[in-house]
Amino acid sequence: MSTISLKTQCLCKKVSINVAETKPHVDSCHCSMCRKWSGGPFLAIDCGTEVNFEGHEHIKVFSSSEWAERGFCSNCGTHLFYRLKEANQYIMPAGLFDSLDGLESAEFTTQIFIDEKPRYYDFVNKTKMMTGEEVFAAFAGDK
Template identity: 75%
Template sequence: METKTLNAKCLCQKVSVIATDVKAHVDSCHCSMCRKWSGGPLLALDCGTQVEFDGQQHISTFSSSDWAERGFCNNCGTHLFYRLKEANQYIMPAGLFDNLEDAEFTTQIFIDEKPRYYDFANQTKMMTGEEVFAVFNDEA
């Protein structure tokens, strides 16, 4: 799968990011935690493990589960990442990055938790929470 290097900054520009192994597609998570965290479905990129931050003192984290934590700028509140603790894998909001015109929307996860008040028109792969955890457990 093709990967690329992307740069980003939070709203106040106190935190900058260089992600060097980004998968070139956008996915969406409809789980209740992501919706609460982002105010809607989380549109995100799998940025892998090769992520560097400048302005680390401005990053706060919240352990949202036994397996993941969420990071944000403690000055402006910009959501920076969802990180799988064991794999050190960063899932980052697509809106953090400016140049994604060529990115394709490919997968929606936790589709069984998606509320009925919205739908995406894109044709994507759809996975329930059970299917996501089955894949996650197979990779562990």
């Protein structure tokens, strides 16, 4: 699978982001925290660990769990990332990127926390669907 580099800015342009490599697919999280944070299902791109930010003084971080934190611009409120602390892995909103050059053929591949998805919406895409228990089993690792 090929990878693509991306660049973007928050709404007020005080924070700039360069992503070295991302996989060409979009995923969705339906957990209650992501829905509260994003106002709906969190449509996201796995941007890996090589993400560089300019305008650090405008980035505020909220530790939303023991294993993850969420970052946003303190000036305009743009949601910037969900970061897995231990792996330093950035999951970023798909809508954050003005241009998804190289991702035109990106596929919607996986939905997680499907057991927490409210009944008032459904995606028609055929995707892998994982419950919260399945997500923790797959990604928690041996501790």
